[in-house]
Amino acid sequence: MTDKTETASRLRSLLGEPLVHFVLAALAVFVAWNMVSQSRASASRTIRVSHADLERLASLYAAESGALPSKEDMLAMVNDYVRDEALAREARQLGLDQNDTIVTRRLAQKMTFMISDLADDPDPDEQTLRDWYTAHADRFTEPQAITFTHVYFSEDVRGSKAESDASAALTRLNAGADWQHVGDPFMLQRTYGDLPVREIARLFGPDFAKALAAAPASDAWFGPVRSALGLHLVRVSANMPSRVIPFDEARDAVLADWKDETRRNENEAAVQKIVGRYKVEIEGADAK
């Protein structure tokens, strides 16, 4: 079961990246090998995007989308075009277009390599992990969370009296009245434990969340505080500031994050490395 799960999860990780990235990563390896083994002929290193190409891209877009491309769409398409063209040329130089067997074998080798690569993926050293943790502290931070009890005064029920009713109740609560029998029924909970401020905003609206975030823990009730739903008297019994999780506690999450992003970056870097070898000329555009 465990083996199966692990295999499935490995496959999932693989498939989580577009398959095309395998090809790209494979290409990057082959390109490096190629560069060492032979001095490259100075084949065409210019990708020319002609008017005709631009028109073709635009009409393809219009046919597929039923709309004319905007400037942004065109830019994105040209970028994709250049990227594909650069990779395709590299592939042709490697002879990948000439013999399907080569493609198949290389892919199979690469696939095997990547699976074993994942299995034996050496963890980064301690310092790399710690640097990663420091550089991305926001990802390993628990948000500010508040434990509070509130009593609700509905303006839909009480109208303009809601505020004075709430103020009168405040005195009673601070004199020891039982909060469970004060105020109007509230559809959700009257007590929340360790609720992140973002959640408070989702449940009560942003102003209420802001007011509670600024309230120190105390036995005293305060308010009325306005939310998107009406008025509330509030007792904040704990206000935990956001906390950076200590490295040792966060280690697993740091490692997972490092791996995820490293893999994503490596794929992208492989592509960019290849694309970067080409000079791009777009007809009608200023040279850059």
Next chain:
Amino acid sequence: MLKRTTALAVILLLSACGKTTTGPAAPEGAPAGEPDAAAAGRTAGYNPDRNAYFGDLHIHTRDSFDAYIFNVRATVDDAYRFAQGQTIRHPSGFDMTIAGGPLDFYTVTDHSEYLGILPAMNTPGTKLSELPRAKDMFSTDPDKILAAFQGVGASVREGVPIEEMYDLNTINTVWAAHVAAAEKYNQPGKFTTFSAYEYTSVTSDTGDGGFGGGNLHRNVFFKGTAPTQVFSTLDSTNPEDLWDWMDKQRANGLESIAIPHNSNVSDGQMFRLETYNGEPLDAAYAEQRMRNEPLVEVTQVKGTSETHPDLSPNDEWANFEIYDELLGSYNVSATHGSYVREAYRNGLKLQETEGFDPFHFGLSAASDSHVAGGAYSEADYWSKVGIVDGTPVARGSVPFPGTTSWDDQPDNQITRNAKNWFSRWSASGLTGVWAEENTREAIFDAFKRKETFATTRPRMRVRFFGGFGYADGIMDAADLAHRAYEGGVPMGGDLVGTGDAPSFIVWAQRDPNGGTLQRVQIVKVTSDGEDVIDVACDNGTPDPSTRRCTDNGASVDMASCTPVNSGASELKTLWKDPDFDPSRRVTYYVRVLENPSCRWSTWEAMRNGTPPRPDVPQTIQERAYTSPIWYIPGN
């Protein structure tokens, strides 16, 4: 797996101590809202009186054959990251961030037919990429692309596999990846996912040789462990065969439900009064359908299926986001058999004449986004089919390039699609559930007992209870929700008669980050009629003779799309049916209406500096629908 074992061990330990913690009922005498934090195995937000959680149960990624053709490249991971607040990219090149903050639950439901096959066909080096069809599909010739795509659509509709493309190894591997992703992102107490997929049955061929036709799609959700291979139209296009398969899975311990959607464009097939093969309905059919399909998706991007003005001529709000064109065509769907309210009525009819009700279902909502992320905002809308409707021009919310007036629009494929399809689509919807905590078990159980409500997008919350002993002062009781559960049944429940008239607790709360409320209505359905009754109003009480609220004067400043008057934050009432007849079955559900706000098409026109499209509404009233409470006469 480890976690489940641990939880089981905890439960066993607790039962050994004589303290069971299972069951939805509140502990005896628990004070209102006191969190039962001490109970083991429960997550931090646990509430015996249940919390409202919001989610989208209908999301596609690049692994759906159609989404891939729409240039969608977002993955399952991207979908779950989006739902948790991270930004992802639309195929038309802009960023998408979820409106209203992260959701509580989210489910990827890619089409099971050819799941993940198109990405493989577009990957050089795979066998699939060598197929002539792959070369056509990813060629630069629009005619070839269209023909190849239509061929796949036809195969899905007809249920006849394209042999060389139907690579079950790839499909099952991609399905395993989807299951693994659902496991990876599921965080009890914080974020719930389910392994799920869409079963893509289509009827009523529109004769274009493609995918077009009447929609019998359903999404299938697994409560826990999912099978290694799923059931698609390439196994059978008959949804009853899907139910057989689900029954079989259930017998093997794999619990699931299916949720049908877009009955509005089913050409009258979704709630047809015959089986798929034209046989009369019977009790076994009803029982099997309700066992497998406790919910129906009532609103989504492709329109709202509550009711139609032709079916509900006396409902002033029936003409809401009506969309009635069959999939991929301009053919209009049959009205009868396509809408939920009529199905409720026919269900009661069948119950009274034949003794069974195949339409005893609750309500849910979703986006059906094909770009991995739903557009839950009128002000920030991106529709759902990728580059096909990724721009205001494609959606027809702004005049065609080169024109500024709606009077001189050219007649071309773009403007025709915009007029017939995309301009009429909606920024909808979300499912709300009442569950003790945000876990798979609690949320799935809520689906099963139909304690759900559907919204057209906003995260407004609605409670609805029916009972016989609710005290007069209950609406002011601090522990109202607790008493409501103790003294009656919540939405989705059957209320069995005692001879007395029941009373109903109707309670709606606005989206704290959205609009305000105008009115709350009860929709009453019997075997021979229906009634829409305002029960709580932003201003005053409903007029007892007209059963309508007085106009609260709410409107929208069309120059800025800001609301002119604000409505209520909360509306509630204890309601009794003035025409109650204890001997008749009644289906009651609640509809909550917000004040008017700008429709997405108006927002886009405003930003473009052009007048709003004249043939769609400029403002809409966002709304919520609860699952019904069914009154059943006692003996």
